Amino acid sequence: MQSGPPIIGVSPAIVRVTDLINHVADTGLNIVISGETGVGKEVIAQNLYQKSPRKGKPFVKVNCAALPEGLLESELYGYERGAFTGAEQKKRGKFELANGGVLFLDEIGDMPILLQSKLLHVLQSGEFAPLGSEKEFKTDTWLIAATNHDLEDEIKKHKFREDLYYRLNIIKIYIPPLRERTEDIPHLINYYSQLYTSQFNNRNILQPSSRVLQKLSEYYWPGNVRELQNVLKRVLVLGSWDDIIDGFDYGYGSSNAVRQKTEQVQPPIPSSNNFLFQNGQAPDLESFSLKDIKKNALDKVEKEAISYILEKTGWNRSRASKILKISYKTLLYKISELGILPPTT
Amino acid sequence: MQKKYKILIIDDSEEILNTYKKFFIKKNYSVATASNGLDGLKILQTEPNDFDLIITDIVMPNISGVGIISIVKKKFPEILIIAITGWGEHPGMLASEAEADLVLEKPIDLMELDKRIIDLIQSKTI
Numbered sequence: 001m002q003s004g005p006p007i008i009g010v011s012p013a014i015v016r017v018t019d020l021i022n023h024v025a026d027t028g029l030n031i032v033i034s035g036e037t038g039v040g041k042e043v044i045a046q047n048l049y050q051k052s053p054r055k056g057k058p059f060v061k062v063n064c065a066a067l068p069e070g071l072l073e074s075e076l077y078g079y080e081r082g083a084f085t086g087a088e089q090k091k092r093g094k095f096e097l098a099n100g101g102v103l104f105l106d107e108i109g110d111m112p113i114l115l116q117s118k119l120l121h122v123l124q125s126g127e128f129a130p131l132g133s134e135k136e137f138k139t140d141t142w143l144i145a146a147t148n149h150d151l152e153d154e155i156k157k158h159k160f161r162e163d164l165y166y167r168l169n170i171i172k173i174y175i176p177p178l179r180e181r182t183e184d185i186p187h188l189i190n191y192y193s194q195l196y197t198s199q200f201n202n203r204n205i206l207q208p209s210s211r212v213l214q215k216l217s218e219y220y221w222p223g224n225v226r227e228l229q230n231v232l233k234r235v236l237v238l239g240s241w242d243d244i245i246d247g248f249d250y251g252y253g254s255s256n257a258v259r260q261k262t263e264q265v266q267p268p269i270p271s272s273n274n275f276l277f278q279n280g281q282a283p284d285l286e287s288f289s290l291k292d293i294k295k296n297a298l299d300k301v302e303k304e305a306i307s308y309i310l311e312k313t314g315w316n317r318s319r320a321s322k323i324l325k326i327s328y329k330t331l332l333y334k335i336s337e338l339g340i341l342p343p344t345t
Numbered sequence: 346m347q348k349k350y351k352i353l354i355i356d357d358s359e360e361i362l363n364t365y366k367k368f369f370i371k372k373n374y375s376v377a378t379a380s381n382g383l384d385g386l387k388i389l390q391t392e393p394n395d396f397d398l399i400i401t402d403i404v405m406p407n408i409s410g411v412g413i414i415s416i417v418k419k420k421f422p423e424i425l426i427i428a429i430t431g432w433g434e435h436p437g438m439l440a441s442e443a444e445a446d447l448v449l450e451k452p453i454d455l456m457e458l459d460k461r462i463i464d465l466i467q468s469k470t471i
């Protein structure tokens with residue numbers, strides 16, 4: 001039976017979250033899933049949906065951070081023809097599309113305050129009106145929200161409405177960062193090694209030695225499981241763990257190290273022989289492939305360029321996307337795909 | 346002598362749980378406690394027909410009091426619920442919306458709470 005992407009882990013926190021999912025998936029009550037980037041919030045949302053009676057109905061995701069206010073509003077509620085200049089066709093909103101199913105509001109903490117009021121109204125009344133519509137429509141959607149902000153903090157800063165907070169948080173699911181549940185690391189490695197091995201032409205990931213595992217559990221993992229996935233992919237390309245764990249920044253999380261890092265931002269100078277000789281070591285001829293090297297090199301240059309601009313703009317992602325001349329969406333995708341990590345505070 | 350009522354108290358404060366528990370045991374109730382909504386729900390599921398009434402806090406980890414009220418009213422409609430709020434009007438209003446049988450604001454006078462419980466249970470059995 002398909003019941004959502006697997007939630008791998010044996011830590012008490014993960015066992016507890018799985019238990020909680022099993023107890024609330026059939027309730028349809030509003031849920032907020034919180035935790036740092038890459039901890040598995042979307043995986044949890046998918047599991048709730050797949051284990052609910054709404055399985056098979058739509059699962060509609062909206063990223064509240066990816067769109068400016070006006071667009072987000074029409075994305076959520078839709079509009080009538082002629083609602084504003086340019087509205088030549090009627091457009092159905094995500095609330096309508098998610099009817100009977102799940103509306104997953106990702107990054108809810110980034111929703112502009114005016115839209116929060118509108119959302120609150122919808123949750124109170126169970127009805128919404130598309131822009132330019134006289135009529136309100138009934139909606140039966142299960143709202144699951146996710147955030148990597150501390151919403152209670154946002155309330156104090158008047159960036160998040162307290163009444164909306166309580167209405168959403170009927171059920172809270174908090175996923176702790178990976179560094180606080182290091183016993184999950186070997187299980188995640190096992191699962192993803194097998195998955196990637198079949199995807200990457202059956203090239204095997206070396207089982208980490210106990211020294212490597214020790215290092216992995218001392219690392220800060222600011223990008224959590226997503227970062228671990230990226231590390232595994234790199235191990236696959238390089239054929240060894242050593243270079244990777246030696247390259248970890250173990251000072252991450254101590255504010256001093258982060259400050260030093262940001263002060264030393266240098267424009268990226270790609271140097272081609274880096275891509276061939278990792279830490280001065282000649283590549284393994286067994287696993288040599290021009291395609292992989294090209295992809296690896298490209299990723300590396302992109303990552304350096306994007307990191308550089310992000311640090312220059314103080315992680316203002318919309319400014320960074322303009323400078324890089326890529327869409328905001330593409331930037332968000334690249335940040336996650338390339339495992340670019342925000343400085344922790 | 347009055348029948349021995351069975352109640353479940355859910356609150357994330359150890360101190361409150363202990364105080365309530367001591368008090369209600371002295372008052373001849375049979376008492377179970379849980380420190381969050383999920384544990385409370387699990388107790389209910391293992392002995393669903395046992396409880397006459399639940400006293401629940403509202404703001405708690407995992408399943409909030411409002412969540413407990415909604416779930417219980419759907420799955421165990423026979424059980425009465427008193428919600429206790431200490432956080433201003435929003436959660437209290439949500440508890441009433443979820444159809445708690447009674448919403449009380451902190452601080453709670455336990456003698457008074459005992460009276461309200463007897464009233465609720467008796468008005469239900471009439």
Ligand SMILES: Nc1ncnc2c1ncn2[C@@H]1O[C@H](COP(=O)(O)OP(=O)(O)OP(=O)(O)O)[C@@H](O)[C@H]1O
Nearest residue numbers: 006007008036037038039040041042043148225226
């Ligand atoms: N417990 C887990 N078991 C297996 N895979 C996991 C687990 N947690 C996370 N992952 C995987 O890690 C990746 C990141 O997870 P996900 O997208 O759910 O994180 P997120 O919390 O939504 O991150 P963000 O805040 O950046 O959106 C996904 O590929 C997901 O499948």
Ligand SMILES: [Mg+2]
Nearest residue numbers: 041042106146
């Ligand atoms: Mg996500």
